Amino acid sequence: MGGVGEEMRVLESREWYIASYAPQGVPNSDHLKIRTAKLSLALNSIPERHVVLETLFLSVDPYLRSRMTGREDGLYLPQFNLNEVIIAFGVGRVIKSNDTNYSEGDIVISPVTPLAEYCVASSQSITRKIDPHCGISTPEYISLLGVPGFAAWVGIEVIADPKPGSNVFISAAAGGVGMYAGQLAKLKGCRVIGSTGSDEKVRLIKEEFGYDDAFNYHKEKDFDAALSKYFPNGIDVYLDNVGGRMLEAVLNHVNKHAKIPLCGMISEYNKVWTEREGVRNLLNLVGKEVHMQGFMLGSYMDRFGDFAKEMEGHLKHGKIGSKIKIFHGIDKFLESLGSLFTSCNIGKVVIQVKE
Structure with a gap:
């Protein structure tokens, strides 16, 4: 019966979405809101070549702000849709897989990770599988190597x-x-x-x-x-x-x-x-x-391999250092985003969602 229970388990996942656009100023709780969604772990509910991810870290970058204005006035990225979950670069752990290339426990990176505690992700959106025991701290994959x-x-x-x-x-x-x-x-x-x-x-x-x-x-x-x-x-x-x-x-x-x-x-x-x-x-x-x-x-993704090899070398030989500011918990997204536009922030801002 334990296996059946696992198959029928439903996760509750908090997620951030845009309730209304913020044409100017720093977005606040009137614009960005958090809600709880339900996600089934039943294998027949996971599409082929998809995985269920438990989000570990999310990258908070200034470009996210430019996708929340509701304007197309020369800003360089398309706007997020209202009421849809915001996406960012993230690191996640596979907790259920419907793709033979990924197993439970794999740690992966995706540039379109929902700002959520859990998500169903297409394996095509995953850019890299990482070894958590290789000597590089996980947040570096969305900082120095991100x-x-x-x-x-x-x-x-x-x-x-x-x-x-x-x-x-x-x-x-x-x-x-x-x-x-x-x-x-x-x-x-x-x-x-x-x-x-x-x-x-x-x-x-x-x-x-x-x-x-x-x-x-x-x-x-x-x-x-x-x-x-x-x-x-x-x-x-x-x-x-x-x-x-x-x-x-x-x-x-x-x-x-x-x-x-x-x-x-x-x-x-x-x-x-x-x-x-x-x-x-x-x-x-x-x-x-x-x-x-x-x-x-x-426009430079053809050089990403060169970049990763060079920067990993610099990191392992102590030639480049990092400063990473970690906010703990998915509920800290609004605070972490706001910190980018103040003088108090130092280094790369990330959210640690799960341990």
């Missing part, structure tokens, strides 16, 4: 490809992307300066991530003057994570043939486009023959 690490790697290694001795500037330098981008540039022999939102973060990126120097943009409010001080010989590479006034200031300090990978513009995500900061000195791109390029990770 979206932030890949974004940093594409921006620095593929698009910028700076020469040794280049002057590199990283904004949001203590964030998920910035902390890795600066370390990658240092490994290439560059002089690296970062901007961040607190004195604690300035200390962190200098002492733990090897930045040559850094400044607190809340104190150095005249960005143009700050960049004159920290880059007396100009900027060769700027990995942009914030946009707005910082990007405009950088364009006054770029060297000829500088490269500017545009990774994100977090200072502008919570504004409608007519209220975003304009950049008035784009003419500098012409005179200095600057290469400024936006990029989406989906």
Whole structure:
């Protein structure tokens, strides 16, 4: 009878969905809500080539905010549908399988993991099976080896490809992307300066991530003057994570043939486009023959294997470090998302859903 009971077991799973769009500002409990859904473990209720996952970790990234506005005004990803479960990169444990390639207990990664405690997932959506005993902590697969690490790697290694001795500037330098981008540039022999939102973060990126120097943009409010001080010989590479006034200031300090990978513009995500900061000195791109390029990770998936191999090597040899902020419990999603838009957050934000 034990087997029958297992087959008939129904799980209750808390999940987050969008009740209403948030055109501007940080989404709150009026926009994002949590509900309880039921999920059957009966094998005949699981479609072929699908598995039931118990969610272990969820990645909380700024791009999620851009999918909650209800607007299609130049934001780069489609909007989430109202009343549907939000999806993100996640790590899960297989607890039931209707696919011979996956067994109960397998730990897997999927870029379309529902923000839920449990889910039924197509095995085609799984990008990787990982060994939890290989010496790499599980959260690193959605941090250093996930979206932030890949974004940093594409921006620095593929698009910028700076020469040794280049002057590199990283904004949001203590964030998920910035902390890795600066370390990658240092490994290439560059002089690296970062901007961040607190004195604690300035200390962190200098002492733990090897930045040559850094400044607190809340104190150095005249960005143009700050960049004159920290880059007396100009900027060769700027990995942009914030946009707005910082990007405009950088364009006054770029060297000829500088490269500017545009990774994100977090200072502008919570504004409608007519209220975003304009950049008035784009003419500098012409005179200095600057290469400024936006990029989406989906266009570089053919390089993911190279990225993973290189970054795993750096991690195992202690050449790159991480800072991961873990929120515990699915109910912490709203709080964790809000933390991305404050100066209090350090490193990569993840939610640990289950042990």
